[in-house]
Amino acid sequence: MCNAEISKAITGEILTADKGNTGSYALAKVHYETLKKRGRKVAKALANTLNRTLIRWIVELNYGKDLLHLTPKLQFDFKEIPEWEQVKDAIDRGVPVSKEALYTLYNLPKPQNEEDVFVSPKLSPQGGMDFSDFFTLPRRVKLKP
Secondary structure (H helix, E strand, C coil): CCCHHHHHHHHCCCCCCCCCCCCCHHHHHHHHHHHHHHHHHHHHHHHHHHHHCHHHHHHHHHHCHHHHHHCCCCCCCCCCCCCHHHHHHHHHCCCCCCHHHHHHHCCCCCCCCHHHCCCCCCCCCCCCCCHHHHHHCCCCCCCCC
16 A cells, blocks of 8 residues: 555655645646656666666577677657647648658558548538628628627
8 A cells, every 4th residue: 555655756746646626737747747757767777677687688598698799779769749639730731741750650550542541521611600791791680689
């Protein structure tokens, strides 16, 4: 069993350990960044440990000590992947985006041919009026109070 103090010491944050009624976006963002930094440190420590021990042992067992210099190194990729909404917004604004990069970044399978492609149909405009349309219509629209 783990009490709140131990949980705070392990995770380095208090927002997820305490059941408080207050909090702010700025505080949550700071805690999120702290959690990311700790996660990166743990991942790097894990990679170093596996590289020094398990991976080295496997290479030594299978290929001998003569080929230890060819031992592969485990590394984690910490690049930030943008939210899909950001990418979609950039595409809608006319920013050129590589399809190849999107398939690779979001780990999506490429369509095999035209029949394999699924594209969501564009939503048609609802026929709403702009503010300027109100004054240029052939007949006036009566507003209800």
